[in-house]
Amino acid sequence: MSGAGTNLQALLVACGDPAYGAQVVAVGADRDGIDGLRRAADERVPTFIERVADHPDRDAWDAALTDKVAAYAPDLVVLAGFMKLAGPLFLRRFAGRTVNTHPALSPSFPGMHGPRDALAYGVKITGATLFVVDEGVDSGPIVAQVAVPVAAGDDEHSLHERIKVGEHQMLVESVGRMVREGFTLDDRSVRFGT
Ligand code: GAR
Numbered sequence: 001m002s003g004a005g006t007n008l009q010a011l012l013v014a015c016g017d018p019a020y021g022a023q024v025v026a027v028g029a030d031r032d033g034i035d036g037l038r039r040a041a042d043e044r045v046p047t048f049i050e051r052v053a054d055h056p057d058r059d060a061w062d063a064a065l066t067d068k069v070a071a072y073a074p075d076l077v078v079l080a081g082f083m084k085l086a087g088p089l090f091l092r093r094f095a096g097r098t099v100n101t102h103p104a105l106s107p108s109f110p111g112m113h114g115p116r117d118a119l120a121y122g123v124k125i126t127g128a129t130l131f132v133v134d135e136g137v138d139s140g141p142i143v144a145q146v147a148v149p150v151a152a153g154d155d156e157h158s159l160h161e162r163i164k165v166g167e168h169q170m171l172v173e174s175v176g177r178m179v180r181e182g183f184t185l186d187d188r189s190v191r192f193g194t
Helices: 006-015 035-042 057-073 088-091 115-119 156-181
Strands: 028-030 045-049 097-100 125-130 142-149 184-186 189-192
Touching: 006 035, 006 156, 028 035, 028 057, 035 045, 057 088, 088 115, 097 156, 115 125, 115 156, 125 156, 142 156, 156 184
Parallel strands: 028 045
Antiparallel strands: 097 125, 125 142, 184 189
16 A cells, blocks of 8 residues: 555445454555555555665565465455555565456556546546456456446546545455455456366
């Protein structure tokens, strides 16, 4: 997690209900002083911070982050709002069980500015995508998508805020199903159930 942590917050709320069937075992971030860490601490979920700047290079950061996450033995790793590319070690260690969300309908508008790029292109429908992370940028196999119409007069902020409403619901529903039902990954096809 890198920022506001509203996707994390949606997961924390869902996990507060035992019927949801999943638990957040830890929350990690690449910086301190962010809302997401406070939200996790409020829920008494263990937190940790691993900053790139505290390591000699990106490979060392990758190794440290991988070890930190592995120590909590997660079944699923959710890069909710994590704005950095995970390193090769991390991707290998958690291959096929790391998911992320993107505020656009993949494969359209990958990268850091999904809502801005969708507006600039003039699309009438955009949305959010939950995907299994691979080595590309927002390019992994798609778990779920939600469509969000672009409204007349939308700016980047208003569009992103509306996308986030659908994104949170999609994330909570899909992560719950992945944990409760399991899932299979076959090339680019992701299916719930085993
Ligand atoms: C989310 O909309 C997420 O999809 C997006 O940043 C926001 C983080 O919000 N991620 C990307 O654009 C990555 N390509 P949050 O910190 O409130 O969860």
